[in-house]
Amino acid sequence: MFDVIIRDASLRFKNHCVFENLNLILKGGKWTCLLGGSGVGKTCLLRLIAGLPAGETTGEILCQDGFPVSHRIAWMAQQDLLLPWFSVLENITLGQRLRRSFTDIVKRHPLIPPEVEDQAMSILEKVGLTEKARVLPQHLSGGQRQRAALARTLMENRPLVLMDEPFGALDAITRLNLQDLACELLENRTVLLITHDPLEALRLGHDVYHLRGYPARLTDAITPPGKTPRSLEDNGIMMLQGKLLDRLRHESFDEKPVKGEQ
Numbered sequence: 001m002f003d004v005i006i007r008d009a010s011l012r013f014k015n016h017c018v019f020e021n022l023n024l025i026l027k028g029g030k031w032t033c034l035l036g037g038s039g040v041g042k043t044c045l046l047r048l049i050a051g052l053p054a055g056e057t058t059g060e061i062l063c064q065d066g067f068p069v070s071h072r073i074a075w076m077a078q079q080d081l082l083l084p085w086f087s088v089l090e091n092i093t094l095g096q097r098l099r100r101s102f103t104d105i106v107k108r109h110p111l112i113p114p115e116v117e118d119q120a121m122s123i124l125e126k127v128g129l130t131e132k133a134r135v136l137p138q139h140l141s142g143g144q145r146q147r148a149a150l151a152r153t154l155m156e157n158r159p160l161v162l163m164d165e166p167f168g169a170l171d172a173i174t175r176l177n178l179q180d181l182a183c184e185l186l187e188n189r190t191v192l193l194i195t196h197d198p199l200e201a202l203r204l205g206h207d208v209y210h211l212r213g214y215p216a217r218l219t220d221a222i223t224p225p226g227k228t229p230r231s232l233e234d235n236g237i238m239m240l241q242g243k244l245l246d247r248l249r250h251e252s253f254d255e256k257p258v259k260g261e262q
């Protein structure tokens with residue numbers, strides 16, 4: 001598994017500098033979690049890594065093995081982005097269906113080839129959605145929809161997974177369950193998880209960073225001990241959560257840019 005190196009990344013919208021000279025290493029096969037207040041630049045950084053930047057950017061995204069990062073990324077967002085007119089099975093195989101070859105289309109091969117369907121069903125079993133394969137997304141709960149989104153991410157089977165607050169809209173219990181499931185199923189992938197929730201970052205992250213300030217900078221990494229997903233009964237994690245919450249709370253009062261200073 002390869003490290004992903006973000007070197008001297010800068011992003012600017014006209015006279016607003018979101019971040020500059022930002023350096024970060026996503027360790028191969030590990031989870032890096034990124035905390036930060038609203039508007040600090042978390043999604044922008046994720047988009048920059050994915051090769052979808054808005055604004056003026058500089059810097060490099062390098063893979064340790066020398067191959068380009070494009071085509072090696074799966075993306076999971078807070079909105080599940082399930083298409084309402086497709087069943088769960090059709091949604092999670094969308095990537096494969098869109099990439100069908102011209103010959104398959106001309107020869108009218110089935111939209112979902114049997115081997116793809118088998119793979120999809122085995123992933124749906126892992127996320128506990130076997131019974132929902134033929135159902136439209138509107139019949140799923142919020143947690144089930146996000147499990148379907150996780151299944152779609154797994155179908156893509158990419159080594160680097162970028163997650164933008166994927167569990168942010170879920171209730172506390174569903175969120176904990178999804179965290180455990182994602183941790184199990186994305187083991188050994190290189191994951192960058194953006195979250196507002198210090199506890200989520202501390203349960204799942206091998207390295208936890210905090211992006212703060214205007215322009216934004218990364219704090220030093222926190223490397224919580226122990227195997228992930230870490231237990232809620234771990235006193236050390238709970239203390240760290242308190243400290244991070246305090247920091248995030250003060251940041252929202254202290255570090256907003258003064259108008260005209262951006």
Ligand SMILES: Nc1ncnc2c1ncn2[C@@H]1O[C@H](COP(=O)(O)OP(=O)(O)O)[C@@H](O)[C@H]1O
Pocket residue numbers: 013018036037038039040041042043044045054055
């Ligand atoms: N397309 C855009 N045009 C202008 N400003 C943008 C654009 N996208 C994001 N921004 C600004 O960049 C900053 C960081 O945004 P974002 O990365 O979405 O924040 P967050 O940390 O909440 O994910 C915000 O101030 C936002 O207003």
Ligand SMILES: [Mg+2]
Pocket residue numbers: 042043044164
């Ligand atoms: Mg965001």
